[in-house]
Amino acid sequence: MDIPSYDDMLAAHVRIAPYIRRTPVRTSDYLSELAGCQLFFKCENFQEPGAFKVRGATNAVFGLDEAQAAKGVATHSSGNHASCLSYAAMLRGIPCNVVMPRTAPQAKKDTVRRYGGMITECEPSTTSREATFAKVQEATGGDFVHPYNDPRVIAGQGTCSKEFMEQTDGLDMVVAPIGGGGMISGTCLTLSTLAPETQVIAAEPEQADDAYRSFKAGHIIADDAPKTIADGLLVPLKDLTWHFVSNHVSEIYTASEQEIIDAMKLVWKHLRVVMEPSSAVPLATILKHPEAFKGKRVGVIITGGNVDLDKLPWILG
Structure with missing residues (x-):
């Protein structure tokens, strides 16, 4: 495996700087109080194509x-x-x-x-x-250019956490969704060197929980065609992303379809930003497992905002 290094992430940061946005970090007193921890949302949905990728x-x-x-x-x-x-x-x-x-x-x-x-x-x-x-x-x-199992892609995704730490003066935990594991791997790549004390937590839909089961089993378990409202999280881990997940992720939590929809509504209403269902999974898991995050400074990566406005999940029912 050609495992990307921290220096690869730094080189990526310089290479992509002219073409991407340094996305803002938002907070919500209401959501932090609801979760019982300080929440910081890194808004990658504000990238021009609408996603961290x-x-x-x-x-x-x-x-x-x-x-x-x-x-x-x-x-x-x-x-x-x-x-x-x-x-x-x-x-x-x-x-x-x-x-x-x-x-x-x-x-x-x-x-x-x-x-x-x-x-x-x-x-x-x-x-x-x-x-x-x-x-x-x-x-x-x-x-x-593989969506996630590519060292160039992982190095690029790692630049998000570099910015995040600079914008927040440090975090106890960073939570991101996991499908194939590109963002989680990039987060692990960066934080394992830049802030090794910061825990990396992955969040996954219950109906597409192959990463969770892989994490517990100690080897990759792949589902061929899972079904979940979080359509960005349908793909399985691969060798490169499994390397980072198995070595650096502290825990993986899951959330139900309804919990994901509820979290998505909360962010739209109280943070006042558009996120897609996949991006709501981290908040859903934080609210489901408050004891794991209580009193912590928790970074949440809003990975994307490309949602079909004619098919919002709380309208479809």
């Missing part, structure tokens, strides 16, 4: 040499990585081909196309996604 995607795209860049990039993604890679490719002026599940939210498909990404649809399973992608990559020759 622009960090890793931009690091990968602008790290390509001219010969490979000419062939473009390719990936498979349920939405946010596809959008962010398309955005980064647009900035560099190179092609981007993405494979997306046919069930991916229309809002995310629209964003990919707005940035010039070319979509090939697949069935909503890991098997179909990877098989379809193999055909697309063979046809295009684009550099494969």
Whole structure:
């Protein structure tokens, strides 16, 4: 495995600085009181493509040499990585081909196309996604930028925690959602050197809890086609992200579908920012396990805000 280093994260921070936003940190007295701890929300939903994944995607795209860049990039993604890679490719002026599940939210498909990404649809399973992608990559020759199991991507995601610690003067814990583990791995990469005393906590939907089960079992357990409202967390861990999860994550907590929806509503109402269901999982788990966070300074990474406004979960019921 080509495991990214802290120096790789620092290099990524310099490389992507001209292209991404240093996102703000927000607080809410109401939410902190409700949770019984001091909450600090890092608003990666304020990135131009609406998600943290622009960090890793931009690091990968602008790290390509001219010969490979000419062939473009390719990936498979349920939405946010596809959008962010398309955005980064647009900035560099190179092609981007993405494979997306046919069930991916229309809002995310629209964003990919707005940035010039070319979509090939697949069935909503890991098997179909990877098989379809193999055909697309063979046809295009684009550099494969994996959504999370890529050292360039993990190094880029790690820049978020670097900013977070600078903006808050330190945290006792940082909580982020976990699907494939790109953001969690980047968080572990940065904090294990920059602030080793800070615990990294992962949050996952009960209906897509393969990372939780993997963490407890001590080896990767992969589900092929889990179903959850948190559509950004449907993919399994891979070898690189498992390295960081197994070595640096302190705990993984899960939340039910209703708890995720309730947390999403709370943030929309009291923090007054738009987040997607996947981003609500950390707050849902904090509220579900208050004893684990009581009295702590807790950082929460709001990973994305790309939500279909015509299909809000509390309206659909």
